[in-house]
Amino acid sequence: MSDDAKSAILLDRRQLLLLGSAALASGALMPYAASAAEGTLVMTINPEPNAMVSAFNTASPVAVISGKMTEGLLHYDFDLKPQPALATSWEIAPDGLSMTFKLRDGVKWHDGKPFTSADVAYSIMEILKQHHPRGRGVFAKVTAVETPDPLTAIIKLGEPTPALLYALAGWESPMLPKHVYEGTDVLRNPANNAPIGTGPFKFVEWQRGSHIILEKNPDYWDKGKPLLDKLFVRIYPEPSARVAAFEAGELHLGGDGPIPLNEVKRFQDNPAFKVETRGTEMNNSLDVLETNLRNEYLAKPQVRKALMHAVNRDLMAKTVWYGLAEILTGPIPKTLPHFYSADVPAYPFDVAKAEALLDEAGYKKDAKGTRFKLRLIYPTVGDTYDRAGQFLRQQFRKVGVELELQSVDVPTFIRRVYGEYDFDLSMFPASVTADPSIGLQRFYQSGAIKQGTPFVNASGYKNPEMDALLLKAAVEPDAGKRAAMFKRFQQIAMEDLPILPLVRPIYVTVANAKAKNFVTGPEGVRSHYATLSLD
Amino acid sequence: MSAPRRNLPFRFIGKRILQAVLTILGIAIINFFLLQLAPGDAAEALAGEAGTADAGYLANLRREFGLDRPLWEQLATFLMRIATFNLGYSFRYGETISTLILSRLPATLLLMATSIVIALVIGILFGVTAARYFNRLPDRLISLVALLFYATPPFWIGLMMILVFSVWLGWAPTGGMRDITAPDGGIAGVFDIARHLALPALTQAFFYLAIYTRLVRAGMLEVLSLDYIRVARAKGISEQRVAYRHALRNAVLPLVTVVGTNIGGFLGGAVLTETVFSWPGIGRLMFDAMLQRDLNLLLSILVLSSVFVVIANLAVDLIYPVINPTVELR
Numbered sequence: 001m002s003d004d005a006k007s008a009i010l011l012d013r014r015q016l017l018l019l020g021s022a023a024l025a026s027g028a029l030m031p032y033a034a035s036a037a038e039g040t041l042v043m044t045i046n047p048e049p050n051a052m053v054s055a056f057n058t059a060s061p062v063a064v065i066s067g068k069m070t071e072g073l074l075h076y077d078f079d080l081k082p083q084p085a086l087a088t089s090w091e092i093a094p095d096g097l098s099m100t101f102k103l104r105d106g107v108k109w110h111d112g113k114p115f116t117s118a119d120v121a122y123s124i125m126e127i128l129k130q131h132h133p134r135g136r137g138v139f140a141k142v143t144a145v146e147t148p149d150p151l152t153a154i155i156k157l158g159e160p161t162p163a164l165l166y167a168l169a170g171w172e173s174p175m176l177p178k179h180v181y182e183g184t185d186v187l188r189n190p191a192n193n194a195p196i197g198t199g200p201f202k203f204v205e206w207q208r209g210s211h212i213i214l215e216k217n218p219d220y221w222d223k224g225k226p227l228l229d230k231l232f233v234r235i236y237p238e239p240s241a242r243v244a245a246f247e248a249g250e251l252h253l254g255g256d257g258p259i260p261l262n263e264v265k266r267f268q269d270n271p272a273f274k275v276e277t278r279g280t281e282m283n284n285s286l287d288v289l290e291t292n293l294r295n296e297y298l299a300k301p302q303v304r305k306a307l308m309h310a311v312n313r314d315l316m317a318k319t320v321w322y323g324l325a326e327i328l329t330g331p332i333p334k335t336l337p338h339f340y341s342a343d344v345p346a347y348p349f350d351v352a353k354a355e356a357l358l359d360e361a362g363y364k365k366d367a368k369g370t371r372f373k374l375r376l377i378y379p380t381v382g383d384t385y386d387r388a389g390q391f392l393r394q395q396f397r398k399v400g401v402e403l404e405l406q407s408v409d410v411p412t413f414i415r416r417v418y419g420e421y422d423f424d425l426s427m428f429p430a431s432v433t434a435d436p437s438i439g440l441q442r443f444y445q446s447g448a449i450k451q452g453t454p455f456v457n458a459s460g461y462k463n464p465e466m467d468a469l470l471l472k473a474a475v476e477p478d479a480g481k482r483a484a485m486f487k488r489f490q491q492i493a494m495e496d497l498p499i500l501p502l503v504r505p506i507y508v509t510v511a512n513a514k515a516k517n518f519v520t521g522p523e524g525v526r527s528h529y530a531t532l533s534l535d
Numbered sequence: 536m537s538a539p540r541r542n543l544p545f546r547f548i549g550k551r552i553l554q555a556v557l558t559i560l561g562i563a564i565i566n567f568f569l570l571q572l573a574p575g576d577a578a579e580a581l582a583g584e585a586g587t588a589d590a591g592y593l594a595n596l597r598r599e600f601g602l603d604r605p606l607w608e609q610l611a612t613f614l615m616r617i618a619t620f621n622l623g624y625s626f627r628y629g630e631t632i633s634t635l636i637l638s639r640l641p642a643t644l645l646l647m648a649t650s651i652v653i654a655l656v657i658g659i660l661f662g663v664t665a666a667r668y669f670n671r672l673p674d675r676l677i678s679l680v681a682l683l684f685y686a687t688p689p690f691w692i693g694l695m696m697i698l699v700f701s702v703w704l705g706w707a708p709t710g711g712m713r714d715i716t717a718p719d720g721g722i723a724g725v726f727d728i729a730r731h732l733a734l735p736a737l738t739q740a741f742f743y744l745a746i747y748t749r750l751v752r753a754g755m756l757e758v759l760s761l762d763y764i765r766v767a768r769a770k771g772i773s774e775q776r777v778a779y780r781h782a783l784r785n786a787v788l789p790l791v792t793v794v795g796t797n798i799g800g801f802l803g804g805a806v807l808t809e810t811v812f813s814w815p816g817i818g819r820l821m822f823d824a825m826l827q828r829d830l831n832l833l834l835s836i837l838v839l840s841s842v843f844v845v846i847a848n849l850a851v852d853l854i855y856p857v858i859n860p861t862v863e864l865r
Contacts, residue, residue, distance in 0.1 A: 415575035
């Protein structure tokens with residue numbers, strides 16, 4: 001072959017390359033549009049759930065996906081009043097020792113079998129009471145579930161458990177089919193990854209790392225619902241990618257703060273989107289500082305009070321949380337109005353007072369202006385805690401307390417704080433849930449000091465009055481008396497300060513403006529979404 | 536002379552396979568002990584996500600994960616699993632480990648293969664051109680572009696690509712591997728995947744491209760000054776042919792080595808790109824397994840990764856004499 005011929009071939013190759021890229025470009029020039037058909041919606045859950053049923057894992061993403069397929073006995077309205085779900089009516093005996101649920105007639109499992117009281121008894125006694133991380137505590141006092149007929153379930157209690165009534169949503173305490181689980185290794189039952197529930201959506205597929213597809217349950221008991229034919233869940237590990245997907249119109253809905261905090265304002269101002277701040281009133285995740293009372297400085301009440309006075313929490317809410325935070329006055333947020341009390345010791349931002357308290361505790365400033373050093377440990381989840389830690393370090397430095405920031409991953413955090421008590425201050429999301437007996441007793445009661453168990457009393461706090469009060473409140477059937485007890489609880493908690501409450505961060509739900517009914521109650525994105533639509 | 540030489544590759548391969556098995560075993564054992572150093576275990580990671588757990592729940596989890604067994608027994612179980620190709624069950628994902636890995640492998644393979652091919656084609660083109668126009672405008676431009684790509688994190692390039700091509704221009708989807716709302720498969724399905732692949736593959740390719748360009752340029756500059764090139768030019772062979780036929784063959788050996796390393800490390804090589812583009816690849820799985828302390832899963836991926844590295848190295852060694860017959864296998 002002559003050289004000319006060879007270079008001609010080379011040219012041809014080059015032309016081919018050019019042609020190829022031109023073809024690619026022309027293909028790309030057609031605007032991309034996800035072919036979302038009518039009656040479908042794409043939402044995101046972050047991070048990806050690691051199971052489809054929330055009976056064995058209460059991680060928030062699992063609750064969100066499970067809540068579409070599994071149902072509980074009750075729903076809740078914005079006032080946190082129980083509403084019918086699988087139970088149509090319920091009655092609590094005056095002594096608080098039994099709860100009778102009348103079940104909905106004609107409800108079918110996704111596999112066509114009827115839902116009966118036997119399923120309720122099995123779900124509570126064999127699954128939730130045994131394997132549910134929170135349920136083991138919540139259902140601890142349940143001695144039996146009686147089933148006099150297929151549509152009546154009576155929960156028998158050894159002691160009154162008023163908190164139980166607030167833990168019966170489908171995403172928290174799902175009812176599961178006895179015929180699928182009985183006699184199997186329930187933890188490894190295939191239905192945990194492909195649920196058979198009674199909910200408005202049926203499981204179709206889960207491609208890990210990519211997406212989950214749910215479809216309408218045509219036999220759903222609430223006729224005409226759900227409104228969507230298909231619900232797609234797409235996993236976006238990177239928050240910025242979620243922002244782009246929302247803006248490109250590929251993603252319609254995401255809860256639990258799907259976009260970075262600094263983007264929220266822009267989305268709120270953009271008519272193409274809706275941003276909802278409600279819908280987490282049953283979780284009430286608070287950002288708090290737990291003190292390790294084994295530390296010689298933190299053991300002194302004046303030091304803990306001084307630290308509270310040293311933080312300008314108004315400024316903190318604005319700079320760290322971009323204003324998306326409720327500043328806490330105590331351990332119970334305003335989102336639980338029937339328990340909340342403002343009549344507690346307050347700690348306004350006051351540097352002089354903080355300094356005076358620290359002087360009084362006997363810790364004078366040295367030549368460099370430092371009184372003592374503390375370590376602050378927090379889990380690396382997003383970048384909010386990094387910002388919060390830096391803010392706290394600046395604030396504490398002004399009163400002479402040096403803060404060493406220790407940002408670690410979640411398993412390390414749990415091992416260090418709860419396994420080894422190797423911390424001075426720990427910052428973490430403390431979930432109050434819908435009831436302080438479930439969410440807060442574990443942090444403030446000395447019986448909950450259990451080394452090696454995560455998210456319990458790690459401060460080592462022990463106050464006999466507090467202990468007795470919390471134990472009494474947990475079994476008090478009278479709502480009024482119970483509220484009074486929790487008022488006293490808030491006062492002691494803010495006087496003793498084993499935990500310094502910072503804020504309740506507001507986790508927004510972001511939706512395309514065309515989406516409707518994406519937050520209809522306190523269950524927010526965890527709700528069943530039977531009425532969710534995209535017009 | 537020629538008869539024993541023909542046998543050589545087989546003896547060579549046999550020896551190398553034996554070495555490979557020992558290497559992989561060593562890597563597996565070292566990894567096993569290294570990962571024990573990470574504070575916290577899988578039960579604590581799961582409990583951390585759940586937000587609550589009691590001692591009994593944790594004990595159950597540890598039993599399911601096999602964490603209640605003595606360390607030597609855990610190691611023996613792990614080595615046994617690898618030896619029998621039965622990787623076991625990830626309790627965290629509620630799925631067998633082989634299913635987990637196999638479901639994520641194709642996505643990463645596709646992404647890496649595409650991006651390496653793109654990077655090779657453009658990298659060689661750029662490198663050769665830069666060397667031929669040494670210190671002139673094309674060389675300066677190419678070197679500048681290569682330096683920019685090299686200095687810019689792929690993470691940022693990816694986000695900018697999404698912003699420009701997905702959000703502003705609407706030419707490509709923002710992420711994922713396919714349009715999940717459309718039916719699967721068929722010709723449309725292939726186009727759909729290609730469309731989703733374009734941005735992440737380019738982003739990943741840019742990362743390699745910078746290195747490939749510089750390697751080819753440096754190799755070419757060295758070779759172009761050699762006598763045999765001068766002879767070729769004296770014979771009147773066109774510059775094009777001299778560059779691609781005569782010089783490139785000798786200039787490309789360092790490139791082969793680096794590409795081999797990239798291919799060998801492909802399992803974790805694209806984790807940033809996978810994250811930005813929500814690409815359901817194995818890099819993310821590995822990253823999550825680390826954060827979750829799912830050590831069985833993580834170790835399985837690491838061992839698999841070491842297998843790929845060994846295979847890629849072997850392949851590179853075998854390719855050398857094909858490209859340059861003066862290289863001998865020993």
